[in-house]
Each structure stands twice: as C-alpha cells, then as structure tokens.
Amino acid sequence: MSNEDPVFGVDSVPFMANSYDAAWKLYQASKPVLEEKLSEQGLQLLYTVPWPPQGIYAKKDINTIDDLKGLKFRAYNASTERMAQLAGAVPTQVEVPDLPTAFSTGRVEAMITSPSTGANSKAWDFLSHYYDTQAWLPKNMVIVNKRAFDGLSDAEKAAVLEAAAAAETRGWEASKAETADKTKILEDNGIKVSAPSDALQSSLQDIGATMVGEWKDSAGDDGAVIVEAFSK
Incomplete structure (x- = not known):
C-alpha cells in the first residue's frame, strides 16, 4: 500500500517502533x-492487528553491525533492501519457500523476518x-x-465498531502470544535466541533514525504530523 502513499508504510519503517507498546x-x-x-x-x-515483530536470523554470531557487512541478506521489499544497504550487507531477493535452499547453498546468509516465518520454515534446518x-x-x-458503513443505522454502526474494538484487542493479544510461542519453538529446536548486544542495537537504532528521516521526507506533511505525535 505504500506504493499508493508513503503514509501506509509507517509501520514498516525499521527501528521506529520496536516493541508492542511502541507499535501501539x-x-x-x-x-x-x-x-x-x-x-x-x-x-x-x-481495526488492525500486528504481525509478530521482525528479528535477525543468521548462520553465525552477529555481535556488532560489522558482522553484517558483506553478508548476503534476504530483502523482500524496498525497506529491507535499504536497511541491508545501510548495514553494509548485500541485499538478495529470496521468497519464503526458497529460504532453505538459499541458505543451504549460500545464496543468502542472513535475513530479517518474524519468529512465525522462522518457525514455519523450520529455520533450525x-x-x-x-x-x-x-x-x-x-x-x-x-x-x-465506507458508503455501505455510512448507510447503516446508528445502532448498527455502534455494534460494528464495538465488535471491531473487541477484535482489535483480541488480535493484539493473540499476536503477542504467537510471538512468544513461535520464539520458544525456535529455541526448542536448537536456534540460539538472544537479544541484540548493546553495540548492535545502537547501530541498528542509527540505521532506524536514517530511515525514519527518509520516510518522513517521502511522506511530507503527513509524515511530519505522525512523527511529532509519536514523539510526544
């Protein structure tokens, strides 16, 4: 949708909101x-429901941003390609069904995706x-x-919006549960699961600041309004 308007890509700007609370x-x-x-x-x-948050997968330790330099990094859209470039990695387009073969043959060496995708693709292999x-x-x-919604009675509108609010609350909680469940599956199957080091996190935040600025410029006044409201 960000091809129609950059505003629709606000939730995919790396390291702008990197927790459920920040995403909300x-x-x-x-x-x-x-x-x-x-x-x-x-x-x-x-209403909206978030996917589980995106994490970095690799075939080796990634302790600092230098450990990503030169790695063939799976990129699946413009944002992940730009992030890989800023990290000094080599963006490589690979679709999810091709991940096992791509990693096994060395066509790709690292990626960023959700724990759900990792678990579903049996990343431990x-x-x-x-x-x-x-x-x-x-x-x-x-x-x-919208025309159909506006054609409803006030009582019907209220009922739809009430159901939507309940679904949104349920969906965000389900996403959190999915994240915990799939992350545990990764760990149970032998993947070393850890938080990024302070050095790596700091460098990633710097990349995020650059990409937030680029997104804000592309989104114009709307982007400025969103960033200001988010910063409060």
Missing part, C-alpha cells in the same frame, strides 16, 4: 492520517542464530466500504 503508540499517532487516506478511497478502517531485535511490527488492516 505509533498506530494511535498515525491512525487519524490513515483513516483520512482510506476515506479518500471510499474505505472505512475498522539451515541457520543457527536469532536476534530478537523487534525491528518493526507490520500490521494488517480490516476495512469496509
């Missing part, structure tokens, strides 16, 4: 702008380390036709 705060800061953009397209936002960087928490949105 960013959602609240960006929600009015998102609702306005969707309304212009005849759409009504009902082809790599050894997972760093819980919580780089970003991309969201799914549930939307409806």
Whole structure:
C-alpha cells in the first residue's frame, strides 16, 4: 500500500517502533492520517492487528553491525533492501519457500523476518542464530466500504465498531502470544535466541533514525504530523 502513499508504510519503517507498546503508540499517532487516506478511497478502517515483530536470523554470531557487512541478506521489499544497504550487507531477493535452499547453498546468509516465518520454515534446518531485535511490527488492516458503513443505522454502526474494538484487542493479544510461542519453538529446536548486544542495537537504532528521516521526507506533511505525535 505504500506504493499508493508513503503514509501506509509507517509501520514498516525499521527501528521506529520496536516493541508492542511502541507499535501501539505509533498506530494511535498515525491512525487519524490513515483513516483520512482510506476515506479518500471510499474505505472505512475498522481495526488492525500486528504481525509478530521482525528479528535477525543468521548462520553465525552477529555481535556488532560489522558482522553484517558483506553478508548476503534476504530483502523482500524496498525497506529491507535499504536497511541491508545501510548495514553494509548485500541485499538478495529470496521468497519464503526458497529460504532453505538459499541458505543451504549460500545464496543468502542472513535475513530479517518474524519468529512465525522462522518457525514455519523450520529455520533450525539451515541457520543457527536469532536476534530478537523487534525491528518493526507490520500490521494488517480490516476495512469496509465506507458508503455501505455510512448507510447503516446508528445502532448498527455502534455494534460494528464495538465488535471491531473487541477484535482489535483480541488480535493484539493473540499476536503477542504467537510471538512468544513461535520464539520458544525456535529455541526448542536448537536456534540460539538472544537479544541484540548493546553495540548492535545502537547501530541498528542509527540505521532506524536514517530511515525514519527518509520516510518522513517521502511522506511530507503527513509524515511530519505522525512523527511529532509519536514523539510526544
């Protein structure tokens, strides 16, 4: 959706919001702008649910940003490609079904994705380390036709919005449970799961600051409004 408007990519800016609490705060800061953009397209936002946060997978220890330099790093969109470039890695496009072969043959040596993708692709068969960087928490949105929604009675609208709010709360909690469950599966199957070192985290935050600035420039006034609201 960010191809239509950079605002829609706000939840995929690396290291802008790297926890569930920060992701919720960013959602609240960006929600009015998102609702306005969707309304212009005849759409009504009902609720969102985040994917589990993105972490770094590798075949070796990644203690500092220098350990990523020169590594063939799986990139699956413009944001991950830019992040790899800033880290000094070599962006390499690989689709999820091809991950086992790509890692086994050396076509890719590191990647960033969720613990769910790691567990579902049995990452322990082809790599050894997972760093819980919580780089970003991309969201799914549930939307409806605005004209149809506006045609409902006040009581019907209230009922839909009440159900949406309940689904949103349930969905965010389910995402947290999914993250914990899939991270444990990674660990149980022999992957070394750890938090990034202070040195690595600091360098990643620097990359994040650069990418936040680039996103803010691309999103114009709307980006500035969101960043200001998120910073409060």
